[in-house]
Amino acid sequence: MGMNILAAHGGGPTAVINTSLQGLVEAARESGKVDKIYAARFGAEGILKGDLIDLTDVPADTIRKLSHTPASAIGSCRRRLGDADYPKVLETLKKFQIDAFFYNGGNDSMDTCHKVNELALREGLDLRVIGIPKTMDNDLEITDHCPGFGSAARYAALSAAELALDASSLPIHVVVLELMGRGAGWVTAAGAMAKRLTCCEQLVYLPELPVDEDKMLADIERLYAKGRGLLVTVSEGILRPDGTAFADTGIVDGFGHVVPGGTAQYISDQIMAKLGIKSRAEKPGLLGRASIPYASVVDRQEAYAVGRQAVLSALCGESGQMVAIKAERSPKYSSSLFLTPLEKVANAEKKFPLEWIVDGSQIADEFFAYAGPLMGEDFPEYAHLR
Amino acid sequence: MGMNILAAHGGGPTAVINTSLQGLVEAARESGKVDKIYAARFGAEGILKGDLIDLTDVPADTIRKLSHTPASAIGSCRRRLGDADYPKVLETLKKFQIDAFFYNGGNDSMDTCHKVNELALREGLDLRVIGIPKTMDNDLEITDHCPGFGSAARYAALSAAELALDASSLPIHVVVLELMGRGAGWVTAAGAMAKRLTCCEQLVYLPELPVDEDKMLADIERLYAKGRGLLVTVSEGILRPDGTAFADTGIVDGFGHVVPGGTAQYISDQIMAKLGIKSRAEKPGLLGRASIPYASVVDRQEAYAVGRQAVLSALCGESGQMVAIKAERSPKYSSSLFLTPLEKVANAEKKFPLEWIVDGSQIADEFFAYAGPLMGEDFPEYAHLR
Numbered sequence: 001m002g003m004n005i006l007a008a009h010g011g012g013p014t015a016v017i018n019t020s021l022q023g024l025v026e027a028a029r030e031s032g033k034v035d036k037i038y039a040a041r042f043g044a045e046g047i048l049k050g051d052l053i054d055l056t057d058v059p060a061d062t063i064r065k066l067s068h069t070p071a072s073a074i075g076s077c078r079r080r081l082g083d084a085d086y087p088k089v090l091e092t093l094k095k096f097q098i099d100a101f102f103y104n105g106g107n108d109s110m111d112t113c114h115k116v117n118e119l120a121l122r123e124g125l126d127l128r129v130i131g132i133p134k135t136m137d138n139d140l141e142i143t144d145h146c147p148g149f150g151s152a153a154r155y156a157a158l159s160a161a162e163l164a165l166d167a168s169s170l171p172i173h174v175v176v177l178e179l180m181g182r183g184a185g186w187v188t189a190a191g192a193m194a195k196r197l198t199c200c201e202q203l204v205y206l207p208e209l210p211v212d213e214d215k216m217l218a219d220i221e222r223l224y225a226k227g228r229g230l231l232v233t234v235s236e237g238i239l240r241p242d243g244t245a246f247a248d249t250g251i252v253d254g255f256g257h258v259v260p261g262g263t264a265q266y267i268s269d270q271i272m273a274k275l276g277i278k279s280r281a282e283k284p285g286l287l288g289r290a291s292i293p294y295a296s297v298v299d300r301q302e303a304y305a306v307g308r309q310a311v312l313s314a315l316c317g318e319s320g321q322m323v324a325i326k327a328e329r330s331p332k333y334s335s336s337l338f339l340t341p342l343e344k345v346a347n348a349e350k351k352f353p354l355e356w357i358v359d360g361s362q363i364a365d366e367f368f369a370y371a372g373p374l375m376g377e378d379f380p381e382y383a384h385l386r
Numbered sequence: 387m388g389m390n391i392l393a394a395h396g397g398g399p400t401a402v403i404n405t406s407l408q409g410l411v412e413a414a415r416e417s418g419k420v421d422k423i424y425a426a427r428f429g430a431e432g433i434l435k436g437d438l439i440d441l442t443d444v445p446a447d448t449i450r451k452l453s454h455t456p457a458s459a460i461g462s463c464r465r466r467l468g469d470a471d472y473p474k475v476l477e478t479l480k481k482f483q484i485d486a487f488f489y490n491g492g493n494d495s496m497d498t499c500h501k502v503n504e505l506a507l508r509e510g511l512d513l514r515v516i517g518i519p520k521t522m523d524n525d526l527e528i529t530d531h532c533p534g535f536g537s538a539a540r541y542a543a544l545s546a547a548e549l550a551l552d553a554s555s556l557p558i559h560v561v562v563l564e565l566m567g568r569g570a571g572w573v574t575a576a577g578a579m580a581k582r583l584t585c586c587e588q589l590v591y592l593p594e595l596p597v598d599e600d601k602m603l604a605d606i607e608r609l610y611a612k613g614r615g616l617l618v619t620v621s622e623g624i625l626r627p628d629g630t631a632f633a634d635t636g637i638v639d640g641f642g643h644v645v646p647g648g649t650a651q652y653i654s655d656q657i658m659a660k661l662g663i664k665s666r667a668e669k670p671g672l673l674g675r676a677s678i679p680y681a682s683v684v685d686r687q688e689a690y691a692v693g694r695q696a697v698l699s700a701l702c703g704e705s706g707q708m709v710a711i712k713a714e715r716s717p718k719y720s721s722s723l724f725l726t727p728l729e730k731v732a733n734a735e736k737k738f739p740l741e742w743i744v745d746g747s748q749i750a751d752e753f754f755a756y757a758g759p760l761m762g763e764d765f766p767e768y769a770h771l772r
Contacts, residue, residue, distance in 0.1 A: 013555055018769065041772055042557065053771055065769035071551035073771045078558060162676040165457035169399055171428065172464060175672065249651070251658045259658065261667075262651055265635070272637045272645065281647075285668035286561065290548040292766070293679035380678070383404065383451035385439055385459045386427055 002033045003099035005311070007055075008040035008047060009076035010105030010112065014136045014148025015155075015295040016303035018073050020104055022066035023307030024132070025055060033315055038096060042075035043105075044112065048085060050092045067300065070290040076105075081112050086119050093120075093127060100128040100314040104307070106135035106146075110322055111346035117320040128314040131322035131342050132306050136289045138186040141348035142340045143324035147306055148289070149186060150299030150374035155288045157193035157375055160233055163282065164200035165382060168229025173278040174220060174271050175231050178264030180288050182237035183207055185352045187288065190371055191233040192363035199384055200229040203361040207237035208352050211360075213246070213270065219361060221275050236263055236283075296376040302335060309337045333373035388419045389485035391697070393441075394426035394433060395462035396491030396498065400522045400534025401541075401681040402689035404459050406490055408452035409693030410518070411441060419701055424482060428461035429491075430498065434471055436478045453686065456676040462491075467498050472505050479506075479513060486514040486700040490693070492521035492532075496708055497732035503706040514700040517708035517728050518692050522675045524572040527734035528726045529710035533692055534675070535572060536685030536760035541674045543579030543761055546619055549668065550586035551768060554615025559664040560606060560657050561617050564650030566674050568623035569593055571738045573674065576757055577619040578749035585770060586615040589747040593623035594738050597746075599632070599656065605747060607661050622649055622669075682762040688721060695723045719759035 007024055009017060021039070028034040037055040040046035046053075053074055055063075066073055081089070093101065103113040110131045117129035133140050136152035156179050167175040181187040185206025195202040201223040205211050216232075224230045237260070239245060247266035249259045268281035306323045313321065321339035328334045356364045393410055395403060407425070414420040423441040426432035432439075439460055441449075452459055467475065479487065489499040496517045503515035519526050522538035542565050553561040565574045571592025581588040587609040591597050597620075610616045623646070625631060633652035635645045654667035692709045699707065707725035714720045742750045 013552060039771065055771065058771065062769050062771070065767055068766050069551065069768040069770075070548045072555035073769045075555050075557070075772050077556065158679065159673055159677070162456045162678065163672055165455065166399060166672045166676040169458035169461050170463065171461070249655050249658070251655055262648075265648055265651065269635050269637055272635070280671060281669075282671035282673060283668060284670040284673055285666060286549055286552045287545055287668060287670055290552040291545075291679075292548065293544065293677075380454055381451055382455040383448050383459045384455075385425065385441060385444065385448070386461050 002035040004036040004038065004097050005034055005100045005102065006038045006040065006052065006093070006096065006098045007102045007104065008043050009072045009074060010043050010103055010109030011076060011078060011135070012289065013070070013072040013076055014134055014289050015070050015151040015292060016147055016300050017104060017134050018066040018069045019300050019303040020132050020134065020147060020307030021073065022063055023304040024102060024311050025063050027308040027311040031311065031315055038098070039074040043077040044079045044081055045077045046075070047092050048088045050095060052096060068292050070292050080108055086115060089116060090119060090123060090125065093125070098127065100130070102130050102132055102310050104132040104134050106137070107140055107345060107347050107349060110342055114320070114342035114346045117342060128317070128319040130310040130314050130318065131345070132310045133322060133324065136187060137181050137184045139184045139350045140345055141350045142345050144327040144335070145325060145374055147299060147303035150296035150376070151294065152187045152289050153190035153371050154296040154375040155291050155294040156187050156190040158294055159284060160191035160194035160231060161197040164194040164198040164202065164229065164231040167231050168198065168200040171227055171229050173280060174224055176264040176268045176279060176281045177231060177233045178236050178281065178283040179233060180285065181207065181235050185235055188233060188235040189352065189356070189363045189367050190375065194231050194233070197379060197382060200231055201226055202231045202233060204363055205234045205238050205361055206352060206357060207235045207239065208354060209357055209360055210241040211238045212241055217270060217274055220271060224277055232267065234263055234267065238263060296374060298374055298376050305337060313339060329369065329373060388421040390422040390424065390483050391420055391486045391488065392424045392426065392438065392479070392482065392484045393488045393490065395429050395458045395460060396489055396495030397462060397464060397521070398675065399456070399458040399462055400520055400675050401456050401537040401677060402533055402686050403490060403520050404452040404455045405686050405689040406518050406520065406533060406693030407459065408449055409690040410488060410697050411449050413694040413697040417697065417701055424484070425460040429463040430465045430467055431463045432461065433478050434474045436481060438482060454678050456678055466494055472501060475502060476505060476509060476511070479511070484513065486516070488516050488518055488696050490518040490520050492523070493526055493731060493733050493735060496728055500706070500728035500732045503728060514703070514705040516696040516700050516704065517731070518696045519708060519710065522573060523567050523570045525570045525735045526731055527736045528731050530713040530721070531711060531760055533685060533689035536682035536762070537680065538573045538675050539576035539757055540682040540761040541677050541680040542573050542576040544680055545670060546577035546580035546617060547583040550580040550584040550588065550615065550617040553617050554584065554586040557613055557615055559666060560610055562650040562654045562665060562667045563617060563619045564622050564667065564669040565619060566671065567593065567621050571621055574619060574621040575738065575742065575749045575753050576761065579754070580617050580619070583765060583768060586617055587612055588617045588619060590749055591620045591624050591747055592738060592743060593621045593625065594740060595743055595746055596627040597624045598627055603656060603660055606657060610663055618653065620649055620653065624649060682760060684760055684762050691723060699725060715755065715759060
């Protein structure tokens with residue numbers, strides 16, 4: 001008799017999280033050792049309610065479509081499990097006679113994964129638990145990088161370059177581009193590719209360093225005056241030296257916190273009001289993690305591989321581990337997979353190296369040596385005739 | 387002795403305006419009848435200043451890169467020529483001994499084109515003037531559609547679908563997507579593709595019909611309650627029944643007008659404040675006209691063809707005409723080109739048919755029968771497993 005397995009998604013989706021699910025399902029089928037393949041409908045919510053989707057007989061052709069389906073095809077959630085929830089998790093696992101559980105997510109999800117594993121061990125349940133990494137923010141530790149990041153970075157890099165070309169071809173304005181990553185600048189840093197692919201001037205602001213508005217506006221005025229166009233790229237989460245946000249929605253959420261938002265629009269408004277320069281703010285937002293045409297081929301291949309490896313590892317009897325990526329960048333890029341204990345990645349956070357931020361508003365080449373191969377190496381050469 | 391020709395771009399660029407330039411340059415070279423190929427640096431500004439770029443000897447490989455270079459590789463401008471400017475235009479044309487002038491733009495540019503032609507006729511100048519259509523807004527008359535629209539529409543359609551998948555895979559919020567087209571709903575209507583490609587609920591608001599905020603919020607609340615996710619797609623230019631904008635930047639421009647902006651963010655804020663539903667606003671803005679990965683293959687082919695045809699027409703002695711597109715949609719899509727007098731397209735505006743707006747917030751299938759083939763027909767089939 002084969003195993004019954006359960007896959008679940010946690011947190012915000014990426015362009016390639018479904019590709020990891022594809023790798024998982026296809027590896028399970030090919031192994032001949034899996035009876036039932038379940039997925040939790042809307043992540044932890046589905047596990048708590050015992051609301052599972054039976055993927056066992058879903059046609060292979062539908063599973064293949066996962067490779068170009070953004071977001072989560074089985075649903076995800078932002079719910080973080082509390083101590084009181086774990087008995088319910090166990091109940092669902094027992095009810096469906098689950099032998100292996102795969103949780104695909106970021107460090108929060110790896111913490112959940114770790115706790116499920118500990119609980120199963122304490123209760124003497126024969127359960128294998130494997131984490132599958134996913135986060136566009138790239139903030140998971142141990143793994144060289146995280147599936148989902150390469151695609152989000154490629155989106156940021158190409159979108160910034162395209163906007164820079166637009167801004168410099170009608171040299172009457174500044175464009176401010178807001179990118180995702182409230183606490184980590186990994187994706188916004190990728191936007192610095194614009195200066196490398198075009199002749200447009202660029203300023204880049206990450207959330208890792210405080211941003212002084214007067215200094216920023218002075219730099220904008222100076223670079224705008226060069227007449228080559230100017231793209232200002234900001235993380236949605238940049239803060240002032242006093243730790244406050246540049247802008248908020250004025251809306252108070254259920255926890256009593258003011259909902260942040262509108263950083264780029266605020267800066268654009270200041271450019272018009274204080275510098276008298278026409279400006280536009282753009283905010284592709286969630287498109288940066290949902291875009292399939294901008295997704296990185298390397299990222300998709302690795303996302304597939306980690307999903308596949310998770311199943312193969314569980315079949316080999318591994319448990320309490322996350323699949324991680326080891327990368328070689330020289331002489332050319334290649335990657336391999338290894339397992340790392342869940343407790344080492346649970347709640348740890350990979351920080352953006354501050355030394356890669358130059359003069360507060362430029363990104364060092366070291367970042368692109370690291371992240372370039374993850375974005376795919378086929379960046380366009382644009383025609384510039386002016 | 388061959389001809390000297392001058393190409394110029396007018397107004398906002400599109401994803402394929404450079405492809406029209408590629409078609410123009412390649413046709414000129416292949417003809418063997420063109421001596422000098424000039425381009426105006428930054429459109430009308432360059433013509434007025436006599437600031438031309440000599441493209442005659444630009445390598446063929448660089449010209450080929452125009453097909454995947456967004457924005458304007460020669461520069462464009464928003465300056466509308468006044469009566470006092472035309473003598474200067476004539477001066478530049480004479481100075482560089484231009485025999486044929488090609489202006490690539492929307493209805494404003496076709497008006498300029500028409501006036502240059504009239505002036506040349508009055509002055510007895512042997513000049514051929516041909517307009518090349520371009521506008522993401524699709525508001526040019528006579529031509530079935532306009533190069534640039536298919537790509538902007540494809541961007542709107544795919545982006546909306548990707549956001550809808552994201553919104554429905556974490557069913558805790560509404561996403562409001564703002565699309566370009568202040569006065570015309572052609573591009574925003576294409577965003578209605580999301581409902582056709584996904585299971586997400588969708589509301590679509592074009593600038594052609596006034597939008598009542600209370601009715602909109604009631605519809606949002608009703609569709610959100612279905613639990614399948616909700617994408618609200620709005621044109622940046624939607625207006626209330628009293629003719630006012632939903633939001634503005636609070637900034638007064640040089641003409642004393644308040645700069646509009648922030649429609650989607652405003653609506654998103656109301657959803658949170660009045661309905662208590664978590665909401666996000668996204669605004670890809672200029673990315674919608676600058677994205678190469680989302681560009682339509684059909685649009686690119688037609689953009690190339692109109693640039694090419696402009697040169698061939700001038701070489702045949704035509705003048706005072708714009709290249710226009712005739713399309714057949716049945717049994718399958720095909721298009722051909724014809725010439726139409728500039729005066730018929732100058733300043734005319736193609737209106738979005740009001741009968742294609744259903745119940746104020748849905749788009750009729752007739753729109754997609756018209757626009758679908760222009761966006762390219764290879765829309766993805768997504769995997770849906772929930």
